[in-house]
Amino acid sequence: MKKFLNTVDTLLAESLGGFAKAHADIVQLHTEPYFVRRKQPTRAGKVALISGGGSGHEPLHTGFVGTGMLDAACPGQVFTSPTPDQMLAAAQAVDNGGGVLFIVKNYAGDVMNFEIAAEMLDCPNASLFINDDVSLPKNHSTGRRGVAGTLIVEKIVGAAAEQGADLATCKALGERVIQATASMGVALSSCTVPALGHPTFALGDNEMEMGVGIHGEHGHATLPLASASAIVEQLAAAINDDLRPAPQQSALLHVNGFGATPLMELYLIYGLAAQYWQHQGLNIARSLVGNYTTSLDMAGCSITLSLLDDELLALWDAPVHTAHLRWGC
């Protein structure tokens, strides 16, 4: 394993310390327990948005803390859920009278811990569960996983909260985005979890892993490496079958790198995916290309399509000022 670190045990703390130092104008780091909160004070009565999850997916979620997006993020150890005390402390720190909404990727550990925190805060039903990964069937036993679509929910609900929407409105808006969003990923390599020290799965020189998540788990099929066009066709068809967009609908197309894939390739994938949906008559109204929901040093990418009406597009466009998503501020 080759990584820039001092010890595996101190990696997360040192990394969060560096992050907080680099973005001291936007965030504050709280330790014992760990959470990152926005520095700018919020308007009294604003709904507080809190997300979190295992580390190793940066910039998700800490990189999206700030004006117009998250109020706080709770980072767990690499690929490990944060604990309820983190969420509790974060909620107590950022609740400004408007209530708290948790944005949670649908993984057993995250769901359990955020639900415990919600119960302790005496605010049940205060969570949005993200499940955009269409590589698993809709009736999968633990539900579908939350992947790169998460940031779209965070951005749109974050804008609404900033504009004064109340808790019920924010939650309903989040549910709309979740319904309208689907993702699927493919990997060209596994990733190396620091505490493990070796890749989590092996892939042959001419193989790709189709339908991967973001935790170094196997996908649903190991296939011979195909052309970019064939790969995009497969990912886009799965997403399209799930969302079944009507012609002329507007959409945000997000091509996300898992960490080790050059932007050159991500833009090539974007061009092919945009072409696919333009042929279907869709209006690709917004785009986002880059490494936003990563899986440490995994080579690969995911495609996310989010069907956004004018209201949701306006919220996507609203000002945001975070470490890794910033416009209009």
Place this chain on the structure above:
Amino acid sequence: MKKFLNTVDTLLAESLGGFAKAHADIVQLHTEPYFVRRKQPTRAGKVALISGGGSGHEPLHTGFVGTGMLDAACPGQVFTSPTPDQMLAAAQAVDNGGGVLFIVKNYAGDVMNFEIAAEMLDCPNASLFINDDVSLPKNHSTGRRGVAGTLIVEKIVGAAAEQGADLATCKALGERVIQATASMGVALSSCTVPALGHPTFALGDNEMEMGVGIHGEHGHATLPLASASAIVEQLAAAINDDLRPAPQQSALLHVNGFGATPLMELYLIYGLAAQYWQHQGLNIARSLVGNYTTSLDMAGCSITLSLLDDELLALWDAPVHTAHLRWGC
């Protein structure tokens, strides 16, 4: 070689097509010859800034075309200089009466081709040559290479040009930033050039390459992998010896990923580097952490320190609206 592409021959064109489609609000792609220009019209008399170089370093330079930064970028094939006809066509397209300034990383091919273009345009001395890589001695036969410091020059001179500075002022400003900027990089892996199909050099499981550039060439020493603290100490000391900052000076600290190194590790490196210079009494006034000047899929990072006085800091802070650097707009 595992990459997302259709054919090696069409990779660049397909990637540029995707980039232009994803950022159609900011840029326009010109083909035959290839260049990317900003979409927003400029004020008459504005100095036009043009950069370029081999592809494979994205988001440099195409991702920095837009308001407040570059007027155009000329992409060559992977790690290959663009040709004078590209620079000539770009200059003719974006010159708006204020003259053209080329921002050129100091590599033989780039320098030669930009100089030919400058001659054909009959504007000699219209280039800034970036040479921030302190891993080579100052008296190196072809001079030092331009690496991650390039974007700092592009941003600061871009802001000045946007605010109405004339050609001589822009050039002098660029020279000041070049003098005040030093970088050094370390790699944990090589990168794979698509046309070559295999890594450009081999590294053992416990080795790192110190003093690397951004073209997959060997660094100045292959060393046993060290702790992040020891690596930062070595990079920062080399930079510090070169710049010899006075205590209390303000600086921009930029930690740049080469493409395959997770943000978690880059922030850890940032924290250590910030600590190094804070111990020296420096004021780390601004920071930039992420993959900005990449070397395809190389694992590794570079540290750049840029000593910026109040005037230069204000230009760094000025509004910028490009695909991969955006604030204040």
